[in-house]
Amino acid sequence: MIKKLLLGLLLFVFFEASAQKSLSEKAEMSLITVAPGDELYSGFGHSALWVEDQSKGLSVVFNYGTFDFETPGFYMKFVRGKLDYMLSAGRLSYLVNSAKAEKRTVIQQKLQLTLEQKNQIYDFLINNIKPENRFYQYDFFFDNCSTRFRDLLEDVLGEGLVWEKKAEGYTFREFLDIYLEDKPWQDFGIDLALGQPTDDLADKRNEMFLPDLLMMHFDKATYNGKPIVEDKIILYEAEENEETAGFQILPEYITWFLCLFGIFLSVRHHKSKLSDVWFNRLLFLITGLVGCLIFFLWFLSDHVVTVNNWNIIWAFPLNLILAFLLFKKPAKKWHTVFYAVFGIIQFMLLGFFYTLPQAMHAAVLPIVLYFAFKSFNLLYRTKKMNV
Template sequence: MKVFVVQILFVLSQVVAWASPAADSLRVSLLTCSPGKEIFELYGHTALRVTNLTKESDLTQNNRTNDLVFNFGVFSFNQPYFIARFIKGDTDYTMDAVPFDVFLKSYFRDGRHVEEQILNLNQAESHRLLQALMNLWTQENWSYRYNFFKDNCTTRARDIIEQAMDGHIVYAPSDKNKAISYRSIVHEYTADSPWDEIGQDILLGAEADEPIDGRAQQFVPYHLKKAFSKANIQRTDGTCLPLVQQELQHVSDTAAVPAARHISPTVIAIIWLLITAGIVALRWKKKDTGYLWFYDALPLLLQGCMGVIIAYLFLFSSHPTVNSNWLLIIFNPIPLLYLPVALTKAKKRKKDYYHAIATVILLAFCLFAGIIPQDIPTAIILLAWNLLILSAGHIVICNPLKRINK
């Protein structure tokens, strides 16, 4: 612990020294890091590099503070109640600074590369930016409330650059002929991770499918990188020049480990649907009115558990777009709460109106899923058909009037 404190004090002293007005050759770069394997790495990462060129030739293993990377994406799983706060949308992120070579090695170890865009900031803008970063870094317990779409490591880097400008950044207009939404951007990065994709699709509501403008699209690192590459600086003195001066590639020698291939949720849903249809058809043919406890209870349990999560996010979470989720129609806590009653009625061969109501709701959802203003995953539609067949099967097989004790 003492060694760590000494290192921090050393870094601070060095940064304060080269961040002084005497350091007249600062260079600012936007760093865009390639995606990783973990779910929180799927979209890549953004950071800011600030280099003091007048001292660059003097860099040694013991003095690397003339070349720092400022990173707004710092969080800790060890924070109190991290999981609960993350689900609710109350996660706080902070900023950290590390030497550039340390930052680079951390990505190279995983076979990830870093793309650098050297910005056309003048010295006044560079110093203003560095001062703003230093004020945040040295502020005790500074943090910000993370928002995946609107306030993250990428948007923070963009905003602090814009605030340091003598003038403003002019971005190229977005393609109005191409409808882009939050969900479509998410799908760009989850195409090779189908389980991560469906997990996020289940949680995101209809607002995630609304078209967004070019600035809103910059919440993803590579979209910001692309926007910067086409942007210009319009200064107050009337001068205009490209925002990006030069682009560099920092490529790892370590080969990235390819993502493991897993059977997709859609395939699982198809297999389950075929099994369900086969079991219902077989029971109907054999006039089997017995209750398959495990198989009949499992869908209600799954439906209810998914419903608890969706309903909680819908009602209480501050995460964006989750409060407009049409999946709440079929995935809500009611099946989970009703499960003990359903099991009791099935055991006593009593008529159960739940399945009649569920059949109507599920049939309506399946028939009109195409016009719901929300992109519903194919696997979810197949799961809804699965639940529909089960509920309809109960009506036809288990609840014929002549077999039921009213």
């Protein structure tokens, strides 16, 4: 579970003893799935692997979703995609109690494996949790707390493992939209940051980056024709929240207001000479800052899904500088050229908004609409009135 703190989950003395012995015939291995939580960091759920061998007093949960907040340069490493996550281990009671506190359902799937396969998995995890092996470079889509257990099972079981469940047929972005349905502003921010690769269709393996989907695929998976899951148990079932969500101010409400307000100011400027310069400069500053973030994630980070981000067409990084160079009297020739080129680009983006290779958030449409309108409006002013 991606937590804010690593709370001493690793018990070195315990593993020094347990690593010396193999699992017995009574050993059980289970995939543990924790339902999504209310916070953004927990909003996609969590996967862990529980190994229990009562005859040897062994009960430990392995968890690939932990990180250390004390890591030097934590936030910069997170943004650049260079933050190391780690394999940790702890008690099942801690995981369940944490889930209870956050009102998240916990489901256990007992795996039907041979003793040899259980020992292979256990030995791998014991070796992987050593200080020199436990860290890995996290990737939300392709290398996380769920995909690690998918890969481990595939390595141990080989070609005999068959994922029988068909893919849901969604793109990565569509999956995110489903999970962020009740978090509209987070969804907006993530949509702005993620580029065209996020709109690739997730096949059955790739959609297992989500713990819920990993659990569903385990339900249907077979090994040599026999089901992998022999039993499914609800360890804790959270009560459904019956509270209805109140009125929310959605991002598109704000951007449509800004669009209409900007058009109103333009009309007033024409009729009463009310200046709209401050509004245009503020909008250019904001979109320029967004563009700088997009540029950083695209060219200066290791994230593979923040490249080829079409939002840079309207959130242009140079808007940050142009905010102070444009909207001046008298207008210069290059102002006229910029308004023409920028307006044409925004108009084309508007026309192809719903057919682009990258799905753009609904809140972006009013911004593009205003930029298209304003560019031609300013072009008219500079050409006819030089205002």
